[in-house]
Amino acid sequence: MDIEKTKQYYSELTRADTCSCDYCQNYIDEIRVSYPAVAEYLMTLGVAIEIPFEVLLPLETVNGYMKYDEVQYLIVGNSDGFKETKIGNVDIYSTNSHPDATYKGEYFILAAGPFYIKCRTDKYKFD
Numbered sequence: 679m680d681i682e683k684t685k686q687y688y689s690e691l692t693r694a695d696t697c698s699c700d701y702c703q704n705y706i707d708e709i710r711v712s713y714p715a716v717a718e719y720l721m722t723l724g725v726a727i728e729i730p731f732e733v734l735l736p737l738e739t740v741n742g743y744m745k746y747d748e749v750q751y752l753i754v755g756n757s758d759g760f761k762e763t764k765i766g767n768v769d770i771y772s773t774n775s776h777p778d779a780t781y782k783g784e785y786f787i788l789a790a791g792p793f794y795i796k797c798r799t800d801k802y803k804f805d
Contacts, residue, residue, distance in 0.1 A: 684724030
């Protein structure tokens, strides 16, 4: 795991580099305020929580919240030294299931979830 290169990777990305669908944009808007402890932990790995590599679309809405079962982040380097963890009800682990990244170099994918995120129906239209 190369935390400095991971930080550099995320410093070069913006919201425009993420999926523009309403589900992903809703996640981006709400994730840091909804899960500050997870955001803080991911920062120790060099990850910006608001710039997901991949978001598995939520399948259910309950009481105005969407359940995002898994969100993936790219970590530069190999997974040596990474330990799965749990923060509250959120599991954080490495996964082999992911789309190919355009990143040139060694990387692995970190997955986290589930997340329950407020549906911003005032801002987005969910189909």
